[in-house]
Amino acid sequence: MTKILYPFIFAAMATAMAANAAGYSALAVSGSAVEEGGDFAMTRIASDASKPAKFVAYLQLNPGTFTLKGTTTGNAAVNLGADNTGEALTDNGTPLAIETRQLVRLTLDGADNSLEILPLESLSLKGSIVPDGISLDYAGRGVWRKTVTLDRELDNHDYPAHYFYFLFNNDENLAVKRHPGKPDVNMPSHGFPVENIRLNQGTYDITLDMSDHTFAIDGEIDPWRVSVFGSSVANGSGATSLEGYAYLYGQQLRQRHADGLSPNPFYTSGVSIGGNSTNSLLNRYDDLLHNFSNYVIIGLSLGNEGIHDNANPEAVFNGFRDNMLTLIERMRADGKTPVVVNNYTRADYNDRDYTYIKQMNMLIHQWDVPSFNSLGAIDDGAGHWAESYIADSAHPNTRGHNEFMYAFVPSLFDALEAGKPLPERDLAKETALADGETLTLAPEGKVHPFTVCVRVKGSDAGNLLSFTHGAGSRPFTGSVAVNTDGTLTYSSPLKQPVTTIDAVMADGEWHDIALSHYFARGCTILYVDGVEAGSVDERLTLGNITFGDNTSASLPSRQFSEITFWRAGMTPEEMTAHHEGKMLKSSLEIYSPVEITGGTIANLAQSTNRITVDNSASLTGIDSDTTPFYIETGKGLATVFMPAGSNETVYSIDGRLVATVSGNPSGTPVALPAGIYIIRHRKFTIL
Numbered sequence: 001m002t003k004i005l006y007p008f009i010f011a012a013m014a015t016a017m018a019a020n021a022a023g024y025s026a027l028a029v030s031g032s033a034v035e036e037g038g039d040f041a042m043t044r045i046a047s048d049a050s051k052p053a054k055f056v057a058y059l060q061l062n063p064g065t066f067t068l069k070g071t072t073t074g075n076a077a078v079n080l081g082a083d084n085t086g087e088a089l090t091d092n093g094t095p096l097a098i099e100t101r102q103l104v105r106l107t108l109d110g111a112d113n114s115l116e117i118l119p120l121e122s123l124s125l126k127g128s129i130v131p132d133g134i135s136l137d138y139a140g141r142g143v144w145r146k147t148v149t150l151d152r153e154l155d156n157h158d159y160p161a162h163y164f165y166f167l168f169n170n171d172e173n174l175a176v177k178r179h180p181g182k183p184d185v186n187m188p189s190h191g192f193p194v195e196n197i198r199l200n201q202g203t204y205d206i207t208l209d210m211s212d213h214t215f216a217i218d219g220e221i222d223p224w225r226v227s228v229f230g231s232s233v234a235n236g237s238g239a240t241s242l243e244g245y246a247y248l249y250g251q252q253l254r255q256r257h258a259d260g261l262s263p264n265p266f267y268t269s270g271v272s273i274g275g276n277s278t279n280s281l282l283n284r285y286d287d288l289l290h291n292f293s294n295y296v297i298i299g300l301s302l303g304n305e306g307i308h309d310n311a312n313p314e315a316v317f318n319g320f321r322d323n324m325l326t327l328i329e330r331m332r333a334d335g336k337t338p339v340v341v342n343n344y345t346r347a348d349y350n351d352r353d354y355t356y357i358k359q360m361n362m363l364i365h366q367w368d369v370p371s372f373n374s375l376g377a378i379d380d381g382a383g384h385w386a387e388s389y390i391a392d393s394a395h396p397n398t399r400g401h402n403e404f405m406y407a408f409v410p411s412l413f414d415a416l417e418a419g420k421p422l423p424e425r426d427l428a429k430e431t432a433l434a435d436g437e438t439l440t441l442a443p444e445g446k447v448h449p450f451t452v453c454v455r456v457k458g459s460d461a462g463n464l465l466s467f468t469h470g471a472g473s474r475p476f477t478g479s480v481a482v483n484t485d486g487t488l489t490y491s492s493p494l495k496q497p498v499t500t501i502d503a504v505m506a507d508g509e510w511h512d513i514a515l516s517h518y519f520a521r522g523c524t525i526l527y528v529d530g531v532e533a534g535s536v537d538e539r540l541t542l543g544n545i546t547f548g549d550n551t552s553a554s555l556p557s558r559q560f561s562e563i564t565f566w567r568a569g570m571t572p573e574e575m576t577a578h579h580e581g582k583m584l585k586s587s588l589e590i591y592s593p594v595e596i597t598g599g600t601i602a603n604l605a606q607s608t609n610r611i612t613v614d615n616s617a618s619l620t621g622i623d624s625d626t627t628p629f630y631i632e633t634g635k636g637l638a639t640v641f642m643p644a645g646s647n648e649t650v651y652s653i654d655g656r657l658v659a660t661v662s663g664n665p666s667g668t669p670v671a672l673p674a675g676i677y678i679i680r681h682r683k684f685t686i687l
Helices: 245-258 278-283 285-289 313-333 351-366 398-406 412-417 572-579
Strands: 024-030 043-045 054-061 064-072 077-082 089-091 096-098 102-109 114-119 123-126 137-140 143-150 163-168 175-178 202-209 214-218 222-230 267-270 293-299 337-341 390-392 431-433 438-441 450-457 462-469 476-482 488-491 511-518 523-528 531-536 542-547 558-566 588-593 611-614 630-634 637-641 647-652 657-662 668-671 675-679 682-686
Touching (some): 024 077, 054 064, 123 143, 222 245, 222 285, 245 267, 245 398, 278 285, 293 313, 313 337, 313 351, 351 572, 438 558, 450 542, 450 572, 462 511, 488 523, 488 531, 511 572, 542 558, 657 668
Parallel strands (some): 222 267, 222 293
Antiparallel strands (some): 024 064, 054 102, 077 089, 137 143, 163 175, 202 214, 431 558, 438 542, 438 611, 450 558, 462 476, 476 488, 523 531, 630 637, 647 657, 647 675, 675 682
């Protein structure tokens, strides 16, 4: 019996009984030396159809014997063993003897019909995120696995630079990498196109299964991780150190939690690659799955789809739309909540490109998915980057990335975590603000681009809305006011006022009055019923917004039906669509049908911000306690927002004590049966 030594290679020999391996359809390792008994299938490797194939097997051989048995492409059975010289393979030859237990790779090379037995001393992980000394354990039947922590720190935020690969025997010639974007693996030395396995730092269960040449990465879903899945702008291109909008938004989310503004420690985690399109994201969807998040921001644009100067822009448009909807559906099927960044500008866009960008954004506004209006951040009004906000034709600079981030609703993910649904338009509500009663909106965090719109009627002279600009103890004030003749005047805090030509408010009908501010462009536009009525070149630093008027001597009365606040400038097409009744959700922080219930007004937008009611002039006789509080009601539930350390009692309408609520600025939920209740002499209803 032939003695097998390590390493051992049978010399090439053409024999009548040993056909070239390219002529085999299947082979398996069989015999007493095979671990756990039974046959062990070999994998056929053929990177080039014009060349003979290889068959490989990764397994443990025990003391004993084995042969290679299988079938030829002509369906003839073969059982390969050593010939009488011990130097070649032959059908029905002598079984090969193993005297030492050893993990090995067996390779039958069809090019020269040789068998190599390569001892496998180790399987380690290598790569940019891998600390020294990380290896996997052999689990049997060609499988290695282990729970490992890959936490090597990098000095950049470039997602493709975060990677690992497998390495046998610490030999780069024995590296194992994946087929691009796939769970299949192979060795570069076998002639296959392969790539490193992209992965962010973390703790994972990693498996390499060389019985079928696949790998798997398992990990726990991080409920606070927000994956950012997109292309170069999402990856931070153009910003210093790639600290673009995704990084900046992640920093804002962390700071909100640190400051006690959010109960949830959300953060962003990039899985974006420059040049990617919707097809690219579909092809490398595993990258997203391996980031183990509940939430995903999709950051793409029609630019990478090839919309610019394309001979068939409709096909590009439709392909982007369909692929985006496929991505959204697939993420939801995988238990993830997607959020979409809409299309943004580029320096080389022409009028036709800009039209398609705006049309796509109008669709995204109305999809059943939260979204951010990046176009409304740094558009120059013609589809290009605003001056001084550009790094290159396709990318914003750091200032531009900051403008993108300002268009993101800070508390969106808090609202999603709480299960707050997408808003729907409600034009049936209306409330008269009289006797100095006002509503106040304090936007979340720093605001640059914004649009505020009120649906109102009433011809009394006085402010529709006013806002503070600047900081310090004496900020400037701007306003939109109704004049005695029914015209409107936008009084800028910085420039000369703009007055409408038409007596808009004199007809007693409902009107949509909006201010849209593009900070990067340096422009504020007054819209009346979706039509531009004037503009001012300025840059505003927005403070609080007050709706109604408690400053006029005549204390005007006016009907308010809706208040809408977006963290983005809006195009004329968007303003027209809003006036026509469409629900535009991108960057929507406040959508409030104006109905005051229990001293509060609801915000249906997916944020935790709210509008407060200053009705002190009409609340005589109520509890004199001035501790601020706010109530949101839902089916079977009231959520009470109060400063920490305060307490309130809840009574039924017949005076029974039903609950005591402890103060929490993030809200204290109270489960209640349907009915009418009182807290601090204010009524609210539970359905």
